[in-house]
Amino acid sequence: MGKTIAEKIFDAHLREQVSAENMVLDLDVILCHEITTPIAIMDLVEKGMDKVFDPTKIKAVIDHVTPAKDSKTAMQGKIMREWARRHKIKDFFDIGANGVCHALFPEKGFIRPGYTVIMGDSHTCTHGAFGAFAAGIGTTDLEVGIYKGVCSFRAPKTIKIEVEGELGRRVAAKDVILSIIKQLTVNGATDRVIEFSGPTVDKMNMAERMTLCNMAVEAGGTCGICQPDRTTAEYLWPFIQGDYATIDAAVEDFKRWCSDADAEYAKVIKINVADLTPMVTHGYKPDQVKTVTEMAGTKVDQIYIGSCTNGRIEDLRAAAEILKGKKIAEGVRAIVTPATPLTYSMALKEGLIAIFMDAGFCVLNPTCGACLGMSAGVLAEDEVCASTTNRNFNGRMGKGGMVHLMSPWTAAATAVKGVITDPREI
């Protein structure tokens, strides 16, 4: 019997089989941010365990609230800085160099096919786009990861989603994943890895694959995962050219991290996206998804373009394509936050920032900010936000607020009209 990508990664990293279903794995990368790490650091210090198993395998960033908004967030940053300095963690990204973790770390080439990755953040599943096993974990798991370089997981059962069909004009990877979550429901993939495959995924660029994998957790999934291929190798080439003679050689090597044809899956779901139209959430659960047509005309107060789901340069280009030469509607406010400094500077060079500003957008520095209602764009009671983020829970962007999740194209169209709008009509 063949194996899935996740099973191959588990086999290669097995430290100990601790029960019939639990395995302790060796970790390749431990990612850290300032919301869940400081409390882990303080606990380790208090317990006399203030060590890091390997500083080269720890990557840290301040991204959720940056620059600090108050004394408490300033203290979280301070604890991170001092810890990174104390343990000689070279890859620490502070103000000026920082960006949204799940956009920044891939951009730095830290995630490779076959890796095991953890972070105290549920959207860590994003990194599976590189053919890695990447899972969100809590603070205790993070402490053990930092201190011992291991983490425990249940044996990975995989749901395979085979996507075929060519996406229509202004139908995005975001629309694909929203339609998949609608079908799976919010706990349809609990304790499962979601493997995204098929010709449509093969054709997607890394940004689109990251958008798919990013939302695996919204269906309960442990990790989203894609087969590493030429697209992966080309994205990673600046970082791996010392390891391989040619891109072809890297592609060939990555094949050991692809699922076997006879691998066993918990479930296989085939979808055809040729007739898919733009999608949007309603309500407080990410599986409450309707077509934009059904929701068209819904009034919004704020538009938010950014986040680890859709804050990359490809997303900004998509939004700018619609906003070029237009203004946001009267009575709405709009925010764009490029996910990383590189994204920001590319957007500047390409003239996208000018397009956003001319349209009436507020341009923020890279941060998670409003996505989880921590800063920089929190909603007031009864306000409605059209957002390219990943989670629409009650109170997520501010107590009493409503969040409608959508693609950057749909968010930009909605900004122009002031109501939820089909981007194909602009």
Add this chain to the structure above:
Amino acid sequence: MRQFGGPAILLDRNDINTDEIIPAKYLTEITKIALRPHLLEDLLVDGKAFDHESEAMKKAKVVVARENFGCGSSREHAVWAFEVNDKDVIVASSFARIFRQNMFNCGILAVELKPEEIDQLFAMKGDMTISINLEKNLLLAETAGEKKEFSFEMNSFDRELVGAGGWLAYADSKY
């Protein structure tokens, strides 16, 4: 092994998420105890705000809900918010993976019963006390007029974590 159980509070909801358990605005706290007043502050039950400061809530040591408990964020703050309020058993028909692991990593219990057994708990009338027998994997629910017993499954590794007092202590002694 530690004893678990006490007065129970029943929350008739599926998909109680981490943002409802502890809103993100409190994630700037760097001590667990600071989370204490905010447990379930944003919870809606039947579309209405839940009284998270009621007497029943204060007394409860066990929380019962329906499926997919703890979905959403990875924040262990959600588990700590229960822990610092002396609630160290959650009973549900299913849990989100990270939340369940965080519970056992802290050495406290996420107990899964079948959906029809959860229905039976919700059907019992009056104040409820739940006790957990970890040796026999039994959950005993008692009200003034009724007594019901259910067996549950517990993975041997999760049991070891509870015995060790959590994953950090376990991993420190072993790796």
